Amino acid sequence: MKTDQFRSGTNFILVAPQSDRTPVCMRFALLASAVSKSFVPTKTLRRLHLSSASSSPMAASEESLRLALAEKQATVDAQAEAVRALKARPGAVKPEIDAAVECLKALKVEAGAAARQLQAAVSRNGNASAACSREAFRQAVVNTLERRLFYIPSFKIYRGVAGLYDYGPPGCAVKSNVLTFWRQHFVLEENMLEVDCPCVTPEVVLKASGHVDKFTDLMVKDEKTGTCYRADHLLKDYCKQKLEKDLALSAEQAAELKHVLAMLDDFSAEELGAKLKDYGITAPDTKNTLSDPYPFNLMFQTSIGPSGILPGYMRPETAQGIFVNFKDLYYYNGNKLPFAAAQIGQAFRNEISPRQGLLRVREFTLAEIEHFVDPEDKSHSKFIDVANLEFLMFPRREQMAGESAIPIILGEAVSKGIVNNETLGYFIGRVYLFLTRLGIDKERLRFRQHLPNEMAHYAADCWDAEIECSYGWIECVGIADRSAYDLRAHSKLVIVPSKKELGLSFKGNQKMVVEALEAMNEKEALEMKASLESKGEVEFYVCTLGKAVVITKKMVAISIEKKKEHQRVFTPSVIEPSFGIGRIIYCLFEHSFYTRPSKSVEEQLNVFRFPPLVAPIKCTVFPLIKTAKFDDVAKIIAKSLTAAGVSHIIDITGTSIGKRYARTDEIGVPFAVTVDSTDSVTIRERDSKEQIRVSIDEVASVVKEVADGQSTWSDITGRYPAHVAAQSNEE
């Protein structure tokens, strides 16, 4: 998809589900050796890697099974023909016929067995059972999330809108905690310059950044009803369906479909259209014919002001707000490099047909950093703080060689040149710390390097933080060294129309010509400048006039402003870590979710093991039984928790304590205070279910200490007596 390739730093390529790494890589290994570079452009390598490949060991066994089935089927067909011929022959004897029929039956049984073997192989390759359990796990998580209002499909009472979700109370609290920590971890600790720009953006800005022209997906329309589909989705669904269900596919056909799946993201509109036609793909709901694919711009368009002549869009990313302010921010930083700016805010993408719940939505929160650095010195003074971190990295070499992600020490990754430079490495390390402190599982987090042709031509190096969840490996943070592209896009283009000259030539139309000249983007302006310099005049189409006019050299002056520093003229490089907050939160939900048995054997209890940092509420307060004196103590404790700034809820319903624990475990509250006397209470930790006894005066400070992360639960348990009796209260 053009959209996904367009800005490697800020869009989040969804990786197709794969239940385990190893077989994928093995398949890829064989594939990589099978496809010579002259045959498949390297650009497609990543997609090949992502989809199942045709020449992997499993695929090989699948192929031989297909061949075997085809042979058996051919034998069955031949025998059936023989039986028919026998029966038709005048004077055929019954025993002969019976024997032939028996033989046919036996052959059919064999063919049936071969078909089942193939079906099993296809399912295994598609990891059908793993897919089922992933699906079941996801359903369990999503059910809990929706039932406890972590999120809600938006405008549900009006039948909802695809791709729009509300965060309900606990989801909203988690999001707020994630953003607060992001601000602490990046903006405050690194002294970044945070900005907050509007979502409404005039067209001229997004024209310069390239979004107006290139931020598109290919779409087809049902020619009768007008319903729209993403062209690649239809082709993908068709191929997968065929591969899974059609056992009569020849090995060649299967290989072709797999090749199509692998190439999907690189097809042009024409290629996609040809495939749809070849396969006779029609509209899924109506079976009507489909239009040819054409690009659909994913930005929500609007109009600024009442005149209707100033087009605008809802920003598709927050980064542009930083780039257009570069000069002011540079000045704010004392005209010194390096410095970083950051922005948290909403971004908007009018997806053609959003799928996959919270992972592909039409409005989402981005947190983006633009670190501006001298292109000739990308060292980072704090790199040593992260150099010793060791975590899963998936460099280009390992991907190309079909190997797995491997643990690498970050310092070595930089010194060996695997990661392009220290600043990029520093941010990779900081992102690793950020995600794991939130509660992302280290084993299901990897940093994957972009393959050379995945990156935009101007980029120096890009790494994605990918998190594995039930949908597969999801790109949640992009960390890109984008060179100088973004600033160049906005380097100040100065167009000065001569109103006098234009007035003489165009009279009443002068205003329209002036506006059209001023609205040119850099490319158009530089082309005009070149033409004017070489030919002295140029034809220029003014859309508000609906015609072209001739512009001469005297009518307009065009120049580009350059940045200067110490007489050396250069554009700073940009290193851009870009965080899809909603995706991180969804993966966090999955990584935090588990079930444990309840007292009643059939029932499982749901738990979110959020670290206190992100838990929506840090603590609950439960009077053990419903009496005024326990309620009073609970209120005193609640007040002291408020004073200590610890978010909490108090539950004085008469429900059993076990039920109340279960209820708050399910929204991930890490600590519960149970009031069972008037001078001391118990504090229970969610995951261990351990309890300690603490005096009422101390409760708030103890809870604050563990909730703020100053101490761990095990630090605390040594200091206070364990409370054992109440364990039996658990459900």
Next chain:
Amino acid sequence: MKTDQFRSGTNFILVAPQSDRTPVCMRFALLASAVSKSFVPTKTLRRLHLSSASSSPMAASEESLRLALAEKQATVDAQAEAVRALKARPGAVKPEIDAAVECLKALKVEAGAAARQLQAAVSRNGNASAACSREAFRQAVVNTLERRLFYIPSFKIYRGVAGLYDYGPPGCAVKSNVLTFWRQHFVLEENMLEVDCPCVTPEVVLKASGHVDKFTDLMVKDEKTGTCYRADHLLKDYCKQKLEKDLALSAEQAAELKHVLAMLDDFSAEELGAKLKDYGITAPDTKNTLSDPYPFNLMFQTSIGPSGILPGYMRPETAQGIFVNFKDLYYYNGNKLPFAAAQIGQAFRNEISPRQGLLRVREFTLAEIEHFVDPEDKSHSKFIDVANLEFLMFPRREQMAGESAIPIILGEAVSKGIVNNETLGYFIGRVYLFLTRLGIDKERLRFRQHLPNEMAHYAADCWDAEIECSYGWIECVGIADRSAYDLRAHSKLVIVPSKKELGLSFKGNQKMVVEALEAMNEKEALEMKASLESKGEVEFYVCTLGKAVVITKKMVAISIEKKKEHQRVFTPSVIEPSFGIGRIIYCLFEHSFYTRPSKSVEEQLNVFRFPPLVAPIKCTVFPLIKTAKFDDVAKIIAKSLTAAGVSHIIDITGTSIGKRYARTDEIGVPFAVTVDSTDSVTIRERDSKEQIRVSIDEVASVVKEVADGQSTWSDITGRYPAHVAAQSNEE
């Protein structure tokens, strides 16, 4: 303005500048007695109050001066005529002519004096000199804010877009602090259910809420160029201009213009159009004729999804996201009332011509609370916590009687029935605490009650927190008891078209008819229901068909779902405090700004006296002189501040310490640590410029203590030795 009246709770009526309260009220007092209710609808009273009134004492003296001037001018004219006649008379003698001319000159001098007197009176009434100093003050604040990047006009390098602003680094930090405190003060302390809904909203929701039909301002267009203007702005500018500059106005004319100013907000499109015509008002830039006024909807429109058939808008307020989730949130709260939900987020209004900087913008942050309560019990258990607060309130009675805002004890306001109920009173108290803790000046904060006809017909009582700044009294928070209006608007309308019946009648057009039926709002649906019940059939216009069709009873079933609680059917009342965060922040900037003399006499130093709670950065660290050992100490302190979570900057430039103090005073940093030795340092407080000496080990904890508000500066100063010598370092 329709927009301003439409939802009294969430829009922010800008009150015309008034330099002091008393004269306004005096004027209003006279006015109120002058206009009988039968003459001016009470609806207009507020507007009369806001604009200068024609029969105030000052206006009266102005009127007599106008009369005097007119008389003098008439005498001058008569004498001039006499002189001309005399000169024309054959045989007139020179001495006679000279005497007449002398007399004319004397009369002209008198007339000139009268004109100057009138001019002075007009200026005094308009508070011209006060207006000048307000303007100068505002310029000083705004210059500082823009220079230090508190905010930046958005997309400046592309010549900007009116009504869109970026928050730069210190502004962004202030905003983030204000929102964090809001969340702490309201959401956490009150256990509110926070939600986070998308900005993109489908039309059906905003149709139900009334915004699609009524969220408009009246606009006129330059008939030749198409440039748009707010009709009331043009009329207002014309009237003000005339009153200030045209000394030849008769008293009657002046009174009429003032009356028009007073009535401005209540004019219909026709009335506005008639006035524009009467006065011959043309387009300000071109003098072209203007179109008739017509309503312009202020929502940014867009289209959701690729088909182009699902219209959507950027939300004009955040409240609707809460209302549509009411049922889920009610369930989340255990099906119990009262409870409150809250949302912080962006809202969008496509203003026709934004004015007044940060106060009227096209995109802004709202923080809204919807407190749902049983309409028969609006008591509040925590009201007692705020009952003793005393602050400026401006009840209806005082406004109608032309008196000033008066200090009232909140408990009495409720017990005397001035404030409708405890819950409303509780929120008024909480808002007061919120604003004053942010640093809003108590003396320039008042709670003004809506006059009966200012409120929507369904509202029980509304109070605005108004903050006085250089633009006048600005509504920054609306606190409205909105009865049950909002929930009723979304009570589930169930429209079930019978596709079979419709298919039989409309065949190929069935789909369009079904969609049109489903798209009806409650009013339309209920009207159809009534017609179908009485007449059995009804004409129904289907816009996608471009014609009306006949709908019969069999074709559609319409019903409204009701909420039930304990068998008593009722819709909860909503009490809605709604905060314009950008407006609060702008007023906070003005209230915090002051200047003090620098060493160089001509120069004034700018200071923002932000409380630590909102200060963008809590602390700066300055090595007194540039040496490695001081730099090292500074770095150690910076590290301990980071560990303590105190935001800070370190400035190791060699600039004089006074200059560095001045630089951070200007962005409102409350504390500065100066490293002048290797074992202890000084801490300086911004406003008192006092310094204390603290050991290096203690610095971070001391700064944290005052920055977090656990202690005040004066608490601290007693505990540490004062440092006097360095005072002389101040600029």
